[in-house]
Amino acid sequence: MRTDRALSLVIAASLAVAMVAGCSEAPRPPMDTRKADEAAITGAGVALAQAAEAKDLDKCMSFYVDDPVLFVPGAPAVVGKDAVRQAFAGFLEVQALKLETSGLIIDVAQSGDLAFERGSYSNTITDAKGKTTTETGKLALVWKKQTDGSWKIAADTNASDR
């Protein structure tokens, strides 16, 4: 009988432990990955600028979702990957490019599926004749997390300062 009682106590204690341990996981909201997401987006932005400076069109396009939009001043919205690719190709048709950004702020949704980046850019472009101009403006990007965990741009929107 003493053994039985001891076992009963063990069972009762185990039940309590199991309930606490088993349930502490379930109601918890999804893990907050915002810090890591922010770092991944920052990295993707840097890699995109490097790819543009290297005039690697395929690499540039790899940072866009399959159905992106691109807003640039002085032209209607560019919709769809083929159209964005064409616009990008035109952008890369220069002698040299230097793309810089500053004051970037990234807001990642708690769920880690969407993120929004904004800030300032400075594009220094050397055209085919060797003339160099610098243009400054503002950017606002919509980033979407892909099924493989990478982040890609769904909307690339820009406004020049002048």
Next chain:
Amino acid sequence: MLRFRSFSLMLAATLAAVSLGACSHQPAALPDNRAADAAAVQKADADWSLAAQSKQADTWLAFYADDAVVLPPNEAMATSKDEIRKSITDLLELPGLSVSWQTTKAEAARSGDLAYTYGTYELTSNDAKGNATTDHGKYSEVWRKQADGSWKCIVDMWSSDLPVAPAPAPQTKHRGAKHSRRRKHHAN
């Protein structure tokens, strides 16, 4: 020993049952309100365009969150409330102004804290000679859900569709207008 073993088995079985059973009634995931959130943001955007018809800065500014930034074309980013008020006031004071916009797309995050919209706008104003000129373009907005459940805009950007004027005319520069006369392509 036999008895002890049966207790051990019972213990194991009970633990397994409790582990499985205890949590099955808990919600597996947060409810998915993305469609409702997107609809709410789209409605807020439509309400904003309607409210803009009053041409009152306060009415317009009420759609911005306290930490909003405005990224208009042809001028610097407006990050403080004063800068935003000045930028919007300049826009609303354009002579003969008529402005409206329409959402093309609205999408919300799974967590319901952030969302975005983009769309197209039309703007008519009078030039220096009093002739009505029409501009049209596109905009993008980021929205954040507030503590009271309403959505407020935290990032507002727009730019004109119209190509750069071939000869830069030195006439009146409409600061704050949704006009952009410089063609460019920008990667990031």
